[in-house]
Amino acid sequence: MSAKRYFKKELPWVLFLVPALLVYSIVVIIPTISTLVYSFTDYNGFSSAFHLVGGKNYLQVFQNKDAVNSITNSLIYGITVPVLVTALAIPLALVLNSNLKTRNVLRAVFFFPSVISTLFLGYIWKFILSSSSTGLINSLRIHAGKEILLLLADQKMAMPLLILITVWASVGWHACIYIANLQTISPDYYEAATLDGASKWQQFKSITLPMLTPAMSSSILLLLTGNLKAYDLPYALTSGGPGTATTMITQTIIEEGVTSNRVGYASAMSFLFLIVIAVLTISVNTFIARREKKLYE
Amino acid sequence: MKKKFYKRSVAVACAAGLLAGTMLTGCGGSSEETSSAAPGAGKLSIMCWSNESDFAPVLEGFQEQYPDMEIDFQHVPSEGNQYQQKLNLLANSEELPDVYWISSPIDNFAKNGYMKDLTDTEFVKALPDIYQDAYRYEDKVYAYAPDSWVGGMFYNKDLYAKYNFEAPKNWNEFLEQAEVFMQDGIKPISMAGAQLMDLIIWLHNTEDVAKDSTLDEKINTGEKKFSEVYAGVMEKWYNECVKTGIITQDMIGISDEQRMDEFATGKAAATLTGAWAISGVLEKNPDMNMGIIPYVGTQGNAYTMGAVNIGIAISSKAKNEANAELFLQYMASEKGLQEYQKIQNSFLGVEGVAYEVNPIMDPMKQYAESGEFYFPSYNWTYTDSMEPALQKGTQEIVMGTKTVDQLLSEMDEKLAVLIESNQ
Numbered sequence: 001m002s003a004k005r006y007f008k009k010e011l012p013w014v015l016f017l018v019p020a021l022l023v024y025s026i027v028v029i030i031p032t033i034s035t036l037v038y039s040f041t042d043y044n045g046f047s048s049a050f051h052l053v054g055g056k057n058y059l060q061v062f063q064n065k066d067a068v069n070s071i072t073n074s075l076i077y078g079i080t081v082p083v084l085v086t087a088l089a090i091p092l093a094l095v096l097n098s099n100l101k102t103r104n105v106l107r108a109v110f111f112f113p114s115v116i117s118t119l120f121l122g123y124i125w126k127f128i129l130s131s132s133s134t135g136l137i138n139s140l141r142i143h144a145g146k147e148i149l150l151l152l153a154d155q156k157m158a159m160p161l162l163i164l165i166t167v168w169a170s171v172g173w174h175a176c177i178y179i180a181n182l183q184t185i186s187p188d189y190y191e192a193a194t195l196d197g198a199s200k201w202q203q204f205k206s207i208t209l210p211m212l213t214p215a216m217s218s219s220i221l222l223l224l225t226g227n228l229k230a231y232d233l234p235y236a237l238t239s240g241g242p243g244t245a246t247t248m249i250t251q252t253i254i255e256e257g258v259t260s261n262r263v264g265y266a267s268a269m270s271f272l273f274l275i276v277i278a279v280l281t282i283s284v285n286t287f288i289a290r291r292e293k294k295l296y297e
Numbered sequence: 298m299k300k301k302f303y304k305r306s307v308a309v310a311c312a313a314g315l316l317a318g319t320m321l322t323g324c325g326g327s328s329e330e331t332s333s334a335a336p337g338a339g340k341l342s343i344m345c346w347s348n349e350s351d352f353a354p355v356l357e358g359f360q361e362q363y364p365d366m367e368i369d370f371q372h373v374p375s376e377g378n379q380y381q382q383k384l385n386l387l388a389n390s391e392e393l394p395d396v397y398w399i400s401s402p403i404d405n406f407a408k409n410g411y412m413k414d415l416t417d418t419e420f421v422k423a424l425p426d427i428y429q430d431a432y433r434y435e436d437k438v439y440a441y442a443p444d445s446w447v448g449g450m451f452y453n454k455d456l457y458a459k460y461n462f463e464a465p466k467n468w469n470e471f472l473e474q475a476e477v478f479m480q481d482g483i484k485p486i487s488m489a490g491a492q493l494m495d496l497i498i499w500l501h502n503t504e505d506v507a508k509d510s511t512l513d514e515k516i517n518t519g520e521k522k523f524s525e526v527y528a529g530v531m532e533k534w535y536n537e538c539v540k541t542g543i544i545t546q547d548m549i550g551i552s553d554e555q556r557m558d559e560f561a562t563g564k565a566a567a568t569l570t571g572a573w574a575i576s577g578v579l580e581k582n583p584d585m586n587m588g589i590i591p592y593v594g595t596q597g598n599a600y601t602m603g604a605v606n607i608g609i610a611i612s613s614k615a616k617n618e619a620n621a622e623l624f625l626q627y628m629a630s631e632k633g634l635q636e637y638q639k640i641q642n643s644f645l646g647v648e649g650v651a652y653e654v655n656p657i658m659d660p661m662k663q664y665a666e667s668g669e670f671y672f673p674s675y676n677w678t679y680t681d682s683m684e685p686a687l688q689k690g691t692q693e694i695v696m697g698t699k700t701v702d703q704l705l706s707e708m709d710e711k712l713a714v715l716i717e718s719n720q
């Protein structure tokens with residue numbers, strides 16, 4: 001078939017992509033390009049008279065202690081949560097996929113936190129972990145005659161507590177992804193391994209774990225991109241505090257861009273973080289894709 | 298064949314275009330269009346941080362006069378700067394509602410032409426100068442603010458009586474009483490994480506502003522720095538409130554609701570707030586016997602916290618400008634003001650309008666009427682950015698991760714950057 005004929009044949013179907021492409025351009029591509037352009041200007045969001053300032057905004061990001069602190073917080077949070085969720089969701093999926101009589105109830109229990117609004121979760125945990133004598137944990141401690149704990153008011157405990165709550169809220173949902181994958185693994189592999197005398201651990205290590213690579217790929221990428229961009233749960237739980245101990249880059253971008261009207265500077269921060277997310281995501285994706293490729297070789 | 302292909306392509310393209318058009322209709326919207334309806338009819342959009350049920354009496358009164366008007370009332374909470382952030386975003390996208398509430402300072406909005414000039418309106422002219430000045434930018438008044446809030450130290454009268462204390466008459470008496478309360482495990486002041494700076498404001502008002510009320514304006518103009526104006530009172534705050542345990546680290550994780558719980562249940566002897574908190578405290582403890590005093594200084598002088606309340610503005614590009622003006626005229630009427638005052642529980646600045654305040658607030662009336670109230674951050678041009686910086690910084694000082702000097706020098710740097718980027 002000649003190229004012209006092929007083009008004529010395919011054109012009508014390609015045209016069906018136009019609406020989606022238009023929407024995607026308006027919602028994603030154009031704002032991303034605008035952000036890049038603004039990041040080289042002193043645009044304040046109000047005045048249309050803005051000027052090109054070169055790489056000044058990018059330099060300021062690295063010179064600003066608050067920006068560096070919030071990027072560090074986002075990286076700690078965004079990397080630790082996927083590691084912990086993956087480490088817990090796989091064993092949990094194995095348990096929930098076994099022949100337990102209560103497995104459906106247990107699945108519902110573990111999945112439940114994923115259904116609740118993140119903001120609501122944040123406010124509930126804020127009450128539980130409040131340093132006030134009226135907070136749930138401290139009320140119980142007072143009744144037991146013990147001293148109150150600082151909990152979310154302690155700069156060393158705030159981030160670990162935030163990570164733990166996120167892991168608790170995410171693990172059930174990601175276990176479901178692994179359960180779906182587990183159900184596609186043929187029992188023949190396990191039968192063969194059992195006949196060869198492989199232990200349960202050897203079966204897990206050599207069959208289950210490699211065969212879970214496709215689920216791992218989806219789960220880790222969802223966790224990584226979602227948690228690096230996290231805003232709602234950290235904000236509802238700690239508002240970025242105590243001090244700036246749990247301030248994420250997303251919060252700083254909103255504060256600088258919308259509250260302080262430094263749109264150019266906030267755009268530079270956004271674009272730098274977009275690069276960080278892209279590099280991390282591509283690296284992890286490449287690593288997992290290699291494992292996946294090995295699986296089918 | 299060619300004809301068939303052409304027809305099919307056109308049909309698909311039209312369908313695609315139609316679908317895209319339908320999907321994108323909501324993204325556009327002409328921001329320039331103005332209403333052709335007669336004043337009193339048509340539409341009016343309002344954005345306010347009071348919720349709809351609280352604000353209902355005002356809206357109902359207005360609708361009684363203009364039953365044909367369709368009002369689109371939007372409530373955005375003020376907590377966590379949400380209201381100001383939404384307002385900024387709407388201004389950036391030229392989508393401001395016809396009428397909106399705005400807190401001072403208004404420099405950015407006025408400078409960039411988002412507010413209608415209200416200087417020559419009768420209702421603005423009827424306001425005392427202090428109310429007009431709060432929303433003045435370059436000799437023009439851009440918002441109507443008919444009331445003011447005044448707060449102070451609410452104290453538990455029964456608890457004070459139990460210790461044979463009277464309300465403190467000066468700062469040192471407050472410190473002495475605090476020490477006794479702390480020995481018995483009672484918090485002298487209940488505070489939330491965002492309010493650790495309130496005792497700095499207390500000291501700033503009584504020690505500095507009482508002598509020179511232009512100090513914070515001098516920071517705006519660059520004549521003075523934060524480190525010059527606040528170093529003295531912040532060192533005093535650190536030595537006499539943080540080191541002594543009046544302010545403790547657990548306060549950082551406490552919400553506003555929880556600090557009110559502590560006050561209402563007698564776990565704390567006092568708290569710093571305004572009239573809006575009275576009903577909440579009485580709801581938690583109907584038997585609560587509380588009183589209020591202004592901030593008292595080291596010399597026994599009183600200078601309390603407060604400010605002209607939030608202003609009501611009309612968008613310079615209002616689609617329903619005539620209706621917006623009718624709304625402000627109603628707000629400025631006796632009935633409108635009385636209903637509004639009940640919502641705000643505030644003091645009215647308009648002469649000749651009868652209103653009542655909660656009897657607990659009676660001692661503060663003289664300060665409201667004489668204008669002896671002040672809230673420093675309301676006078677900072679970049680208050681939306683500087684106040685959170687002070688809140689976070691005071692938390693870090695209490696945690697021991699930052700010093701007073703470091704915080705003040707960071708605030709000076711931040712302000713310099715903000716001034717430069719908004720020039």
